[in-house]
Amino acid sequence: MLTALIIVVNGSENKELPVNNGQLFQMLIRALAKREAKRLSTGWLPFEERFSTIEKALANLAFAMIDEEKGTEVALQYSLKYLNNEIIQSATSANFLELTASTVRFYHQLMHEYFAAQYIIAQNIPIIKTVHALLNYKSPWHRQRDKWYQTLQIYYELLTESQIYHSLSYLIPLMIERLDALEKRKDELKRMKLHEEAGGYISAYFFDHMDAVENMIEEIHYDLNKELKRVYKLLNQIVVSDALPQKDVNRLLDYAKSTGLDRMSLP
Numbered sequence: 001m002l003t004a005l006i007i008v009v010n011g012s013e014n015k016e017l018p019v020n021n022g023q024l025f026q027m028l029i030r031a032l033a034k035r036e037a038k039r040l041s042t043g044w045l046p047f048e049e050r051f052s053t054i055e056k057a058l059a060n061l062a063f064a065m066i067d068e069e070k071g072t073e074v075a076l077q078y079s080l081k082y083l084n085n086e087i088i089q090s091a092t093s094a095n096f097l098e099l100t101a102s103t104v105r106f107y108h109q110l111m112h113e114y115f116a117a118q119y120i121i122a123q124n125i126p127i128i129k130t131v132h133a134l135l136n137y138k139s140p141w142h143r144q145r146d147k148w149y150q151t152l153q154i155y156y157e158l159l160t161e162s163q164i165y166h167s168l169s170y171l172i173p174l175m176i177e178r179l180d181a182l183e184k185r186k187d188e189l190k191r192m193k194l195h196e197e198a199g200g201y202i203s204a205y206f207f208d209h210m211d212a213v214e215n216m217i218e219e220i221h222y223d224l225n226k227e228l229k230r231v232y233k234l235l236n237q238i239v240v241s242d243a244l245p246q247k248d249v250n251r252l253l254d255y256a257k258s259t260g261l262d263r264m265s266l267p
Helices: 002-011 021-038 047-067 085-093 109-123 127-135 149-158 161-166 168-197 204-235 246-258
Strands: 073-075 097-099 103-106 137-139
Touching (some): 021 109, 021 149, 085 097, 161 168, 161 204, 168 204, 168 246, 204 246
Antiparallel strands (some): 073 103, 097 103
16 A cells, blocks of 8 residues: 555655545556556557546456455456456556456455446446445444445545535434444443442453443444544535434534544545
């Protein structure tokens, strides 16, 4: 990842740093492609036209590999359903793909997820559906770790501020659900610690459960903070309604203040 950052910064006119993995790989992919165009590598000119064609083909392959649960490496013959030999050669020279005599794989797992996210963006799938999939929990405190989680995370990171704003009516209730889960688990942990301090019988199971609750609290904190960083600037702009009451917006703003998010330099 350090190498990726160096390539991105060196290729950026204003030395701009990406704020998340989605933006990092968006900038990295373009920087690597431009490097190949300057080298006059096969299949990279005219640049914008070829870049668009290659990115679209790789996005199709990346999405299909995840959708069909092919893993991180596929047979060369399989990749030819989505790529031609020239695109494979161009993508390999740019370090998008790694090629053997019989297999193809993306150079990095996050690069694979990035191209799959670009496929979703290209389909113009309603944001509300993808955000729901991203933030869906099997329970309010346990992230659904399915095959699409990282791809949808990168997709979410690539959304514009305007797109995020228009999805707030859906995002805020999900964040409130998460905040409720956080408070519930904190209360549970508090009761367990009071029981421990009272000197009651403590079993090994008790301590295991306490550790599990503490881990849940940390996980919810992490996810909630990550989401709030993305939307914090927009919370004061949202138009409240019966479906989106002011009390919910205020709860999130108060939480942000309690964790210091309001004082951070947010993207």
